[in-house]
Amino acid sequence: xxxxxxxxxxxxxxxxxxxxxxxxxxxxxxxxxxxxxxxxxxxxxxxxxxxxxxxxxxxxxxxxxxxxxxxxxxxxxxxxxxxxxxxxxxxxxxxxxxxxxxxxxxxxxxxxxxxxxxxxxxxxxxxxxxxxxxxxxxxxxxxxxxxxxxxxxxxxxxxxxxxxxxxxxxxxxxxxxxxxxxxxxxxxxxxxxxxxxxxxxxxxxxxxxxxxxxxxxxxxxxxxxxxx
Amino acid sequence: xxxxxxxxxxxxxxxxxxxxxxxxxxxxxxxxxxxxxxxxxxxxxxxxxxxxxxxxxxxxxxxxxxxxxxxxxxxxxxxxxxxxxxxxxxxxxxxxxxxxxxxxxxxxxxxxxxxxxxxxxxxxxxxxxxxxxxxxxxxxxxxxxxxxxxxxxxxxxxxxxxxxxxxxxxxxxxxxxxxxxxxxxxxxxxxxxxxxxxxxxxxxxxxxxxxxxxxxxxxxxxxxxxxxxxxxxxxxxxxxxxxxxxxxxxxxxxxxxxxxxxxxxxxxxxxxxxxxxxxxxxxxxxxxxxxxxxxxxxxxxxxxxxxxxxxxxxxxxxxxxxxxxxxxxxxxxxxxxxxxxxxxxxxxxxxxxxxxxxxxxxxxxxxxxxxxxxxxxxxxxxxxxxxxxxxxxxxxxxxxxxxxxxxxxxxxxxxxxxxxxxxxxxxxxxxxxxxxxxxxxxxxxxxxxxxxxx
Numbered sequence: 050x051x052x053x054x055x056x057x058x059x060x061x062x063x064x065x066x067x068x069x070x071x072x073x074x075x076x077x078x079x080x081x082x083x084x085x086x087x088x089x090x091x092x093x094x095x096x097x098x099x100x101x102x103x104x105x106x107x108x109x110x111x112x113x114x115x116x117x118x119x120x121x122x123x124x125x126x127x128x129x130x131x132x133x134x135x136x137x138x139x140x141x142x143x144x145x146x147x148x149x150x151x152x153x154x155x156x157x158x159x160x161x162x163x164x165x166x167x168x169x170x171x172x173x174x175x176x177x178x179x180x181x182x183x184x185x186x187x188x189x190x191x192x193x194x195x196x197x198x199x200x201x202x203x204x205x206x207x208x209x210x211x212x213x214x215x216x217x218x219x220x221x222x223x224x225x226x227x228x229x230x231x232x233x234x235x236x237x238x239x240x241x242x243x244x245x246x247x248x249x250x251x252x253x254x255x256x257x258x259x260x261x262x263x264x265x266x267x268x269x270x271x272x273x274x275x276x277x
Numbered sequence: 278x279x280x281x282x283x284x285x286x287x288x289x290x291x292x293x294x295x296x297x298x299x300x301x302x303x304x305x306x307x308x309x310x311x312x313x314x315x316x317x318x319x320x321x322x323x324x325x326x327x328x329x330x331x332x333x334x335x336x337x338x339x340x341x342x343x344x345x346x347x348x349x350x351x352x353x354x355x356x357x358x359x360x361x362x363x364x365x366x367x368x369x370x371x372x373x374x375x376x377x378x379x380x381x382x383x384x385x386x387x388x389x390x391x392x393x394x395x396x397x398x399x400x401x402x403x404x405x406x407x408x409x410x411x412x413x414x415x416x417x418x419x420x421x422x423x424x425x426x427x428x429x430x431x432x433x434x435x436x437x438x439x440x441x442x443x444x445x446x447x448x449x450x451x452x453x454x455x456x457x458x459x460x461x462x463x464x465x466x467x468x469x470x471x472x473x474x475x476x477x478x479x480x481x482x483x484x485x486x487x488x489x490x491x492x493x494x495x496x497x498x499x500x501x502x503x504x505x506x507x508x509x510x511x512x513x514x515x516x517x518x519x520x521x522x523x524x525x526x527x528x529x530x531x532x533x534x535x536x537x538x539x540x541x542x543x544x545x546x547x548x549x550x551x552x553x554x555x556x557x558x559x560x561x562x563x564x565x566x567x568x569x570x571x572x573x574x575x576x577x578x579x580x581x582x583x584x585x586x587x588x589x590x591x592x593x594x595x596x597x598x599x600x601x602x603x604x605x606x607x608x609x610x611x612x613x614x615x616x617x618x619x620x621x622x623x624x625x626x627x628x629x630x631x632x633x634x635x636x637x638x639x640x641x642x643x644x645x646x647x648x649x650x651x652x653x654x655x656x657x658x659x660x661x662x663x664x665x666x667x668x669x670x671x672x673x674x675x676x677x678x679x680x681x682x683x684x685x686x687x688x689x690x691x692x693x694x695x696x697x698x699x700x701x702x703x704x705x706x707x708x709x710x711x712x713x714x715x716x717x718x719x720x721x722x723x724x725x726x727x728x729x730x731x
Contacts, residue, residue, distance in 0.1 A: 058531045064538035102527055129530035130523055131564060133593065133630030134623045140596035147600070151534035151560050154541040163603065173603055 050165055050209070051075040051225070053097040055085030055111070056127060057104055065098075068154050073205045074161070075225045082106025089115045094122055096164055098157070101128040101139060109142045116143035123164035127152075159186075169212040170273075176211050178271035180256055183211050192250050199249065202227055206242050207250075210259065210269040219266040243267060282471065283464045290460050298449045302442070309441050313434055314405075318393055321407040324427045325391070328359055334415050338363065339423055341370040350374050356430035364422040375428075385410035385424040395431070403431040470494050474501065481508060484581045484619045484728075519623070526567040533560055565697060581728075584625045586648055586659070587612045593630050594646075601637045606644050606665075608633070613649040618659045619728040624702050631695035632663035632722050639720060640665035651725055656707060658727030664715035699724060 052074045056062040059080070066076045077092055079085035082103035089097055089111065097115070101108035112124055126139045126147035136147050145167075146160050166174065166185055176183040182191040188204055190197045199207065206223055223239050243259055250258055260270040327346060332339045341361060349355040350372040358375035360382070362368050371380075381396040381404070388410045396404050406428040412420045470493055480486040488508055493501045537556050587610070594608040618625060629646070636644040643666045651660040696710070699722075703710050708725030715721035 058535055061531060061535035061538055064535065064542050067542060068538065102531075127534075129527040129534075131526075132523070132623060133626040136630070137592050137596045137626065140599050141592065145599055145602075150530040151537045151556060154538065167602060172605075 050095045051077065051093055052161070053077045053079065053085070053088050053092065053094045055079045055082070055089070055097065055103065055108070056100040057081055057102070058100075065154070065157070069158070069161075072158055073227065082108065082111050086111050086114060089120065090118055094120075096122055096161060096168070097124045098161070099124055099126055099144070101126055101130060101135070109138060112139070112142045112144050121168075123168050125157075125160055125164060166212055169214075171212065176214075177274035178211065178214055178258075178269070179274065181211070181250065181258055181271055183208065190250070192256070197249050199246075203242055203246055203249075206239075207246055210267060214269040214271070214273055217262055217266050217268050223267070283461070283468050286464050286468075287457065287461055291457060294453045294456060298453060302445050302449060305445060306438065306442055310438055313437060317405055317429070317431070317434055318407070321393075321405060321427050321429055322391070324357070324359070324429075325407050325409055325425055328361075328425055328427065329409075329411070332361070332413075334413065338369060338421060339413060345372070354378075356432065358426075358428045360426040360428075362424045362426070366424070369423070380406075380426065380428055382406060382426050382428075383408055388412045388422065396428075398430075403435065404428050405431055470497050474504075478504075484583070487512075487582075522567045526563050529563050529567075530560070533563070581619050581621060583617045583619050584622050586616060586618060586625070589622065589626055590629060590633075590646055590648070593626065593633055597633055597637050604637070604640075604642075606637050606640050606642060608637070608644045608646065611645070611647045615650045616648045616659045617650065617657055618726055619657070620706055620726060624706070625726070628699050628702050628724055628726065629661060629663070631699050632661070632724065635695060635722075636663050636665035636667075636720070639667035641667055641719075645715075651727070653707060653725070653727050656727040658706070658708065658725060661724045661726065662721060663724075664719060664721040666715070666717075666719040668720075669714050669718060670712055670720045696722075702726075 050073075052069055054062060054066055054069065054076055056065065056078075057080055062078055062080065066078050069076045077088055077094070079088050083105040085099065085103065086106055088094070099108045099112060103111065108126065108128075112126075115124070123146075124144045126136075126144045127150060128135060128139065128147055129150045131149040139147055145164055148156055148160055162185060163174065166176070174184065174186045176185065180193045182194075183189070184191075185208065188208075190199055190204070190207060205227060209223060210218060220239050227238070227242075243261070247254075247259055250256075256271070258269060258271050260268045262268060324347060328341075331342055331345055333342070334340070339361065344351060345359075347357065349357040350359055352374055353376055355374045357372075358378065358380055359372040360368055360375065360380055361370040379399060381398065383392055383394045383396070383406065385408050386392045389412075390410070392408045394406050394408070396406055398404055406426060409425045411423050411425065413423055414420050474489065474493075474497065477486055477489050481488070488505045489501045533556055537553070540553055540556070590610045590612065594610060597608065598605070633644065633646060636646075645662070645664045647662040647664075649660050649662075651658045700710050703724050703726060706726040706729065708727055710722060710724045713721045713723070
């Protein structure tokens, strides 16, 4: 998942970007409104985090322009202005949620995850597809009501796949989800994780949750039980 | 002092009219009397000449014919009398009109010179007398002195003057009344801009207008412009204060956010969470202290336009629907038609936003927002009820939540700063907040807000 973080305070931006990267997101950073708008319109973005008090171009205006250009990915507002007036203005401009500064990182990651889940078409934080149930709040996976023990890397991969159930996800995208940019990348690792997930979720090979598409990537193949 | 400018002007004009007309009447009467008396003298003079012409020298002095051309000499008490006296001042002849009367007279002057006098008869009638002494030369060359007296009553003259005065008064009174009526219309017309300023000013106080309109007479333009400037700066004051506070809050919160983010990165640096707690505290202080009700940070006392309650609640509901999309609460809004709140829009949003946000947070599926009209000591306002179908607030917790004077650091977790802000705003608008249980279950908060001032 590629996040765009537009925040003018260097310390806050760097620290937040580091924590988001650690949580497995690809993070693009912009320090002012103009640069942010460029990234927001030209780069592939799954979610944008926008500070309202930006130099060059105010955050509200940036959001309006992004929406005006037809971009529909979720936008999370970071704001120090916590009057309802400002919140309502931001939501009306096209943002989907807001976090008031100063925030705990957990707040940001919870909102980001919820927004991504929603943009993937899941209305609830508990994702169900056939016998598979993923509780994104508790980070729990169950198959036929039996809990499946996962490592955090495995969890990230299955969450990503289920969030975008039905879509083909490339290996590169999954690699991005696993590692910070600095890590050495090895595409074989993904194959190993997928193999482990298949074994844990489907030991007798009866439900076949993950489909492999040669040269293209992977797809979570089970039909969604509920959708947004 | 009379307070109305119009009345003042009318009274002044009335007094002026009275003085002006009074003086005019006196002057006109004096002139009229003078002219009339002169005419009277001329008449008497010609009567005297007629008498002189009629007099005939007889054997024994002057003789007057029995019938004179002027018939009034022949009618008793006609008002016109004549007398002829000799040198011994003994009456030689007297007109028939004067029979039985004693005519007052003045001593004759030099022969050939008239003397005019105003006298009164025995019965008090004012008269004018013309006396002429002559030396009549008889045929035998004898010169004898005679005095002719012609007297006329001034009754008719005075009656004429009185009639003239009456007429004058009548006309002047009519003109004065007409002028006053015209003046009062004029005054109303001339003072209309002032009246308009007054109505517009009270409309501004009541919040029905933003500024004074633009089109004023030259004399008022300056005043109207200055007033608009004053109103503008008054109105802007609260907004500027708020901007300043917002900027201050903003410039404090971003560093706080950065500090927290850095702490989050390096958990080891704040192992026991003491720094984190301090940041929380600072955050609470900034949020609470820098978000004062508009009234408190420099409300101008000028009236505010009514808040578009239904629209603002709708905006909040739309915004909250986005934020709580997973839960998708049914937010039901019911605003009574007569509910009106003239106050700061931001304050209203703050109150409704905090309560509705809490309700969305704790509800199962349904949030109800009701607004009805309320009145307190002549101040119009609203009662805002926000109810949810959640678990409700435990009684002792609610008590603590709403206890007056609850300090910031004691304010309840979960509802936290939001309710403290609502309580403070409500108190500032002369209202209060109450909590209770909603039917059939869940929390219900009721807030009363009243328009500032009267």
